[in-house]
Amino acid sequence: MTAYPVKAEGVLGSDHRMGDETFIASLVACVAVGLFLIASVFVPNFFQPLTMLNLVTNNWAVISLGVGVTFLLVSGNFDLSVGGVVALSGVLAVWFAQSADGNNALSTGLGFPYWLAIVCALGGALAVGALNALFVVRFSVPSIIVTLGTMMLARGIAQVITQGSQRNTNLPPEFGILGNLTMFGTSVRLPVVLMVVLLLVAIFIEKKTVFGRLTYWIGANPVTARLSGIDRAKHLTYLYLLSAGIAGAVGILLASEFRSGYSNRGTLMEFDALVTALLGGVAIAGGFGSVIGMFFGALILAVVTTAATGMILSPDWQFILKAVAVFLAIVTQTWALARRNR
Amino acid sequence: MSHTPAYAQSRPAGGPVARFLRSYYIYLVLVAVVVVLSAANLDRFDLFERGNFLNQNNIINILRISAPLLTLVGAFTLLMVSGYIDLSVGSAASLSAVVYALFAIHGLPFPVAFALTLVVGAGLGAINGILVVRLGITPVIATLITLSLYKGIALLLVEDGVSAIKSGGGLSMPDWFNSYGRIGVMLGLPAAFWVAVGVTLVLVVAQNRTLLGKYAAATGGNPTAARLSGINTGRIVFLLYVIVGMTAALAGIARSSFMSLGDPLSGDGMELSAILAVLIGGTAFAGGEGRVLRSFIGALIIMALTVGMLILVPAYFQTLLIGLALLAAAASNHLISRKEVVS
């Protein structure tokens, strides 16, 4: 055995070499910026401050959902129920808040005070999260199947409550405030600010807290995690509750913004959230990925779809663009990591 | 030579009743569903024709509507037996439906349009196979990518401002177009249904009598053992994806013929129904386990329930009920498989 050279603590402890996660996140960020510049050349009126701002503000819902989905993917699990939960919580909030004296079924609610309606709607969202956790943790059913089921369950309840359409009458005046409140004298609305706060908190949790690290440990190796004293069941339950809670809040804000509870709201949002996470370099095998990466993944998606719209492509192109983007992202990220670690 | 049977006898899997139930429960469930639907609220059957759920027209109607799913589940089962999944089948069916309608409306004769659509389906399956087998992308993600891709192509093939390929703008659907899925050819049932039966029979035989069926089970049951035995598991999986793609194309043809148009959204959610049918039929998540015929019965149960529920409750209960059924099937699948391990 050779003698180990004595090293200064500064060398051993320093981050002189970027970690794989930071590497991928930077790669994704570069691609996002690169695509933005390319789009600016080809698409008229693209290179404008307002466009840049809109890339983020128009996607606050998906980015917020992406936070919960990213945490779950890092722990090695899917959550496809978030789109359904968005619909459910929005519809519930409306139904609870509608006054009880409407002149037909769809305009008659439970007449709760607004704050109570919000709390109960969040409760409904969390119940779906709890159901996810129950099936995944206790029954060990694959999370993809479970959350496909709860996706339909949540949206199904929303459809029953709205009889397949929407509820938008007989609402108290304060119902529309939360989703439309503009902040600091700008056009930026409250949901966008909340999204930014959520992102910052999520990044902090991911990098600095035990909770964040537990997520990586469980995703990286569930067996080692158990033998290291980690309670996987408990942590996954928290993660599903977190994801459902975020989705519930998004649903309530969207319901407030449009002053309606629409049973088809949030359709395909679970898919978009998954796509942004995958574009951002989150590995579905678990134990790898970051919220920052997911954020830039969302930007890539936003640039691509906005540019496509700007070039007057039919909106039908979005499905193909997403498919191609995810495919390229997975292939290049695998290739880049393999090359780097060769 | 000793014949003592004391040697760690194979564990009996429950009593004779339990074993009977495990083998035939699916048929009992089907009978139960039909009985319950027949007994329930007969007056509201006027959606089809006043009378019993077991009314001949009613049965024919359900079987006609079921043809696409019935065509699909057999191959889907074999793929899941080999331990893989295809979430893109719904989109592949939609795309096939659009392509088939395009062929027809541009004047291709029925056999040509039919054959070309099958080739397209095989190609769609092959793309899945390449992503999964060659590029090593996880099946769930790979087929989610193609789900989006095929759906996007299907939508693009239909002109802006129109919802589906149908007669109009100087072009018209040929007369034969809807006969495949609607006009009875035997026992009042259309060709699409008999094709579904035929495909299922072929796949039942394939599962029991061919290398493909056996190797699919080996690939899903113990991949290492399969490879050590010299089985090219990648080729098996690729082939299964192609077959699933072709049956998805058949499903799309049946659907578009039944609806008399090429609707780019017509296959949406078919992957969920297929998963549900396969789970009800007792196929294991982990691979290795599952029977084509039982999935066929599972699909019949779902369609009977769906149609029956349309009669009993408003349409907007549908999503909720499918979600509940999926969760219930997943939970019972878990309980059954756990029992087998424990006993």
Place this chain on the structure above:
Amino acid sequence: MTGEQPSPILSVEGLTKDYPGVRAVDDVSFAVERCTVHCLVGENGAGKSTLVKMLTGALQPTSGTMRVDGSAYQPTNPHQAREGGIATLFQELHVVDQLSVHENLTLGMERARFGFLVESDLDRRVVETLAMIEPSIDPSARVSSLSVAQKQIVEIARSASSGASIIIMDEPTAALSEREVERLFGVIRRLRDSDVTVIYISHKLDEIFELGDAVTVLRDGKHIATKPLPEVAGRSELIEMMIGRSVFQDYVPRATVGDEAVLSATGLNNHLLKDVSFHINRGEIVGFYGLVGAGKTEIARALFGADQCSGEIRFKGRKIGGSPKQAIASGIALVPEERRTQGLFTTLTIRENISVMNLRRLSDAGIFRSADERSAAVDYVRKLSIATDSIEKHTEKLSGGNQQKVVFAKCLFADADLLLLDEPTRGVDVGAKTEIYEIIRNLANKGTSVAVFSSELEEVLGICDRIFLLFSGALEAEIANGPDVDMAHILNVVTGGGGSVAP
């Protein structure tokens, strides 16, 4: 027709396998006669498994040749080995549970026309082979309904009917009951009578005397002897050939061993363990020595609460054994058997691995103190001389020895009072081994109790104060370590020679 002169079915000439820094198999030559049961024995690390891996094509020799039936044999994968006539019965079973016995027997060898399975003489042959070696198994039964022993026999029958002339069996009785072992022996004898040669690897010397026709002994990678078994004068001669020398041991009695029991286990029973009771003292290094399948890992996991078992475990007076979480909270840490799959988070960095078992030490209200975490990691990397240029290195990029040190660091960081070490130096190079032993001694000198679960005698004799000998789930004997320890006695006990009977 071959000539009158019986030629060996397998001959190995000057076979050598080098690993960086280690010669695992060193110029081994021997021959295996046709239609015999040829046993392969040697201590752990003697080179048996490397030799077998070369025979099965999992490894390629550095130099030397192998010949099967007189013709050159150079497999590069297990499938080629099978085509060359050598089949292997691995400890991990390679049968498909969901298929029938008959389907498993023909798997990969079916005759088919246009993809359709057709009846052939193969179907008759496999059924006959199975009936010949084990008539009680129904060919139409589903394999999932069979016991482990029956599955093994199905696999043997498949190898035999695939035309394999040599079947290698690696510790096939590890998971079998006594009656099942008898049954397996019957199968092996019938195989031998039907023109199949069996290479049988086992630590259980009684089995070798009962079953074998010839034996090859390996030691430290070298070939010691190949002899017909009737010429071997009992267990003692075999054991002598296996040890060959007095084991190098540097055990020095330690003064710091306390006499107050920290942990006591009474009446542990589960599928393998039979009424195991013992205690461990403060500051003591206790060894659990036994062969593969003797129950070492089971005891370690039971103490740690990773598997449930009946009986009572008390640690510092409190009842434990509920879950790993509880064990860690009460001051026990485990270095598990498989470091990659059980001990490490290979996709995470050294820093991120070290903190997992003692989060309180590095966090306030659930938030990491990053500076403390970094300096703790640097501290342990230094202490255990883990060879890395940064604590941010992913553990999958470390060598085996350094990975094991990270697992150690993880457990040391937990500040445990009792350390359970399951095969602590498996797959670790010599230098790292010595360092790990030094770490263990230092810990014990500071009052930590250590339990070493090992199948390497040298390791146990080198560091343990007290040694428990295990044989098939039972604690057969307890010996105090010292300069006059009787190694022949130890080997006799752990190979099934009974607790008190001298060789």
